[in-house]
Amino acid sequence: MAELVVSVSSNTVGNLATEYASPYLSYFFRFGKIVEEFKNQRKALELKKDRVKNDVDAAIRQTEAIEKDVEDWLTRAENELGVTQILEDEIGHINCSKWCPNWGWRYCLSKKLAKKTLLISELLETCNFSPIGRRAPLQGIEFITSKDFRDSESSKSAFIGIMEAINAKGVNMIGLYGMPGVGKTTLAKEVGKHALEQKLFDKVVMFTMSQNPNINKIQDKVADIFRLKFETSSQEGKAEELFRSMQGVNKILVIFDDVWEEFEPETIGIPFGVAHEGCKILLTTRHQQVCTIMNCQKKIQLGILSEVEAWTLFKDNAGVDDGPSSLNGVAKEVARECKGLPLALVTVAKALKGESLDGRRAANQRLKDSRHLDNEEVFGGVYSPLKLSYDYLKKNNSQTTENDIQLCFLLCSLFPEDDEILIEILIMCGIGVGLFSHICLIEDKRREIGVALTKLQKSGLLLETDNAETVRMHDVVRDFAHWLKSMGENRFMVKDGLKEWPHIFENFGCYTAIALWNCSSNIDNLPDKVKLSNLKILVLSGKEMLRVSSTFFEEMKSLHVLILIDVYFSLEGLQSLTNLRTLCCIDCKPENLSSLTHMRNLEVLALFGTNSDEILEDLVELSTLKSLYLSHDEEQQINFPPNLLSRLTSLQELHVTSENNINLLELNSLSRLTALSLTVSAEQGFQENFMFPKLQRYNIVVNGYFGYLKGLTFRTLKINNLSSLLSAFKDLFCNVEKLSLENVDGEKNIIPNLCKKRVNELTSLWLKSCKDMEFLIDITGKQGSSVALSNLV
Numbered sequence: 001m002a003e004l005v006v007s008v009s010s011n012t013v014g015n016l017a018t019e020y021a022s023p024y025l026s027y028f029f030r031f032g033k034i035v036e037e038f039k040n041q042r043k044a045l046e047l048k049k050d051r052v053k054n055d056v057d058a059a060i061r062q063t064e065a066i067e068k069d070v071e072d073w074l075t076r077a078e079n080e081l082g083v084t085q086i087l088e089d090e091i092g093h094i095n096c097s098k099w100c101p102n103w104g105w106r107y108c109l110s111k112k113l114a115k116k117t118l119l120i121s122e123l124l125e126t127c128n129f130s131p132i133g134r135r136a137p138l139q140g141i142e143f144i145t146s147k148d149f150r151d152s153e154s155s156k157s158a159f160i161g162i163m164e165a166i167n168a169k170g171v172n173m174i175g176l177y178g179m180p181g182v183g184k185t186t187l188a189k190e191v192g193k194h195a196l197e198q199k200l201f202d203k204v205v206m207f208t209m210s211q212n213p214n215i216n217k218i219q220d221k222v223a224d225i226f227r228l229k230f231e232t233s234s235q236e237g238k239a240e241e242l243f244r245s246m247q248g249v250n251k252i253l254v255i256f257d258d259v260w261e262e263f264e265p266e267t268i269g270i271p272f273g274v275a276h277e278g279c280k281i282l283l284t285t286r287h288q289q290v291c292t293i294m295n296c297q298k299k300i301q302l303g304i305l306s307e308v309e310a311w312t313l314f315k316d317n318a319g320v321d322d323g324p325s326s327l328n329g330v331a332k333e334v335a336r337e338c339k340g341l342p343l344a345l346v347t348v349a350k351a352l353k354g355e356s357l358d359g360r361r362a363a364n365q366r367l368k369d370s371r372h373l374d375n376e377e378v379f380g381g382v383y384s385p386l387k388l389s390y391d392y393l394k395k396n397n398s399q400t401t402e403n404d405i406q407l408c409f410l411l412c413s414l415f416p417e418d419d420e421i422l423i424e425i426l427i428m429c430g431i432g433v434g435l436f437s438h439i440c441l442i443e444d445k446r447r448e449i450g451v452a453l454t455k456l457q458k459s460g461l462l463l464e465t466d467n468a469e470t471v472r473m474h475d476v477v478r479d480f481a482h483w484l485k486s487m488g489e490n491r492f493m494v495k496d497g498l499k500e501w502p503h504i505f506e507n508f509g510c511y512t513a514i515a516l517w518n519c520s521s522n523i524d525n526l527p528d529k530v531k532l533s534n535l536k537i538l539v540l541s542g543k544e545m546l547r548v549s550s551t552f553f554e555e556m557k558s559l560h561v562l563i564l565i566d567v568y569f570s571l572e573g574l575q576s577l578t579n580l581r582t583l584c585c586i587d588c589k590p591e592n593l594s595s596l597t598h599m600r601n602l603e604v605l606a607l608f609g610t611n612s613d614e615i616l617e618d619l620v621e622l623s624t625l626k627s628l629y630l631s632h633d634e635e636q637q638i639n640f641p642p643n644l645l646s647r648l649t650s651l652q653e654l655h656v657t658s659e660n661n662i663n664l665l666e667l668n669s670l671s672r673l674t675a676l677s678l679t680v681s682a683e684q685g686f687q688e689n690f691m692f693p694k695l696q697r698y699n700i701v702v703n704g705y706f707g708y709l710k711g712l713t714f715r716t717l718k719i720n721n722l723s724s725l726l727s728a729f730k731d732l733f734c735n736v737e738k739l740s741l742e743n744v745d746g747e748k749n750i751i752p753n754l755c756k757k758r759v760n761e762l763t764s765l766w767l768k769s770c771k772d773m774e775f776l777i778d779i780t781g782k783q784g785s786s787v788a789l790s791n792l793v
Helices: 002-009 011-020 023-029 031-061 068-096 103-125 153-167 184-197 215-225 235-247 288-293 307-318 326-337 342-352 357-372 383-391 404-412 423-433 442-458 475-484 664-669 726-733
Strands: 064-066 133-135 173-177 203-210 252-259 279-285 298-301 491-496 511-519 537-547 561-570 582-586 589-591 604-608 627-631 653-656 675-680 697-702 716-723 738-745 764-768
Touching (some): 031 068, 031 103, 068 103, 153 298, 173 184, 184 203, 184 252, 215 235, 326 357, 342 357, 383 475, 423 561, 423 604, 475 491, 716 726
Parallel strands (some): 173 279, 252 279, 511 537, 537 561, 561 589, 653 675, 716 738
16 A cells, blocks of 8 residues: 555655546645646736735725725635635645655545636736726815714705705705804805715815805816816806716706895806706805795705803813813803804803903903894894904004004905915015014015914914914804994905995095905096095905006005005106005006105005006115015016116015026125015026025925915925036925926935935925936934934925
């Protein structure tokens, strides 16, 4: 028997048996080969599964939806690896008893391994996926971030009513109405979120209408949700494209938030009624009459909170509990004074968070004393609690009626409803009106204004946006600010879409700030001259190109801030504005380009899309000029007279975002320069001895272009098509936050002569086509700490 075992175990007999006998004999004679093939295939499957899983994780990070066949394959692969691990264990047992094998056991195992090897091979052949995933359709940021919804009796009732109407046949227009700040927008977001989660609709889209809706902006948002690329640029053309695209989607919920007056959904491109019976509309409004005018089949009112609900909301935001202390007793009284309005409750609660007993008592008394305020009957006491938050912004300074943070808040109210307010424009206004007047450096003023805006956001008086360079003001809070400045000697006036000159403007003496947005180009009764002896701020914006006379500004001698947008005016008419500190012109057409030398107090000059070549000659006479912004259209160049920049000795900020002929060596003469935005072309050349000065903030683009006010928040370098001479940027590399290098040759590493800080403030790095580059940073030398790029995101 032993001889037989030796004989059948020999390679020769085994090979003959495999080649000529029944294939089942191979399970006896090729056991070792079958085990080897099985292990190789299992290892290949394990490696392939890991690779596919990595690709899936990468796709998920890019917000892609993973293809179904990829998910199925991963599941099968993981299951097979689990099953084959059992077979691996059986192989181990066989090997342990190889001198005394159980031939029946070996035969069965060999057969199972051969079949499993074949199955794994087939699985490996089906794993070439392209693509792994696809970009997931946008759902709307409102529904992803909707976390503020709180159940109340009123909101529950309204929610149930809306959902019943949505599911009812024959109902395609639903109206949700209620007073300002009651939570209509929050509830509408919750409806949209619920509709998406329950898959009641194929698409849900929400946008704000406001008093003067921006139809183009709304159309662009809807197009994003529906993955539509417009082929036309006109409003009507976009509407038709949207209309046709949306008709191809079976069930759609459209939420129009903050509707003020009647409108036709078709003008935006929303198919409705007979045009698309699967499209349902939910609108929110302050006015019940709007629901009637819009022919809503279902009208639902959202009421205020009960006292118990109001206290729950208040204490959560104020950080108090239900204890019997005097502190909480006063807090409950304050909550009652908010009259169940969610906006007021949240705003006041945040203002009182951490306040002492005396502070809460004083706040409670102020609320009670404010019951006589105008418009309380219309707005149900919204302004009273908002005024409390406003008063809490005031510092302990009895010499001023409005402190800097309050004035910063009021400046935000000068911008259009639902507008994303550019912080850069706010800073220009703030400098002009003397915000933080005790601070000399503009960079320090920027920092203080940034802190003020953050405090306003935390107090609930301002809202954050997705853009770090903008803020937004809730329309109710904006109305409150306007009401606040509608009486007394220092009044504000803000108008949008002006078509005729109001008669109330006859008595302008009490106004210190006026903002007129989107004025009709053929506005009726526009005077040649207006007496505005106390006016400090004027914003004048044309819907297209508004023409004003050369004498229009003559009686505005106290003006400190002038912002002109799409205005045709005469520079000669500005000669009387000797107290002007900030002049900002956006897409304007000045005529009679006379000198600006009479503006002896001008600190900020900003000319965007406005011809500046003839004005530049006289800038040297502006001894107080601290900040200069210049930008033309992309194809135009700004021509600086020789040695002009070097003579602007007071300049602290220079922002030139168009092609220019600046001699870079002149920058080294500006000893006070702390901020620089600059577009530089390779043709200008980088002299061997030139080095950018140390700056606190900068955005420098070499051989590229950026917009009027883009990217001024971060320290950014974007260098394209440049050979060597990166040493010119040596002093900037130490604190750069965003760095982009494309087609940059002649350097082995991204930062030659690296400083000790190791660019640890860098958060974003983009490299493309830098063919000579061998490594990012050389840390082999004795140049300090080896820690580098520690904040890279």
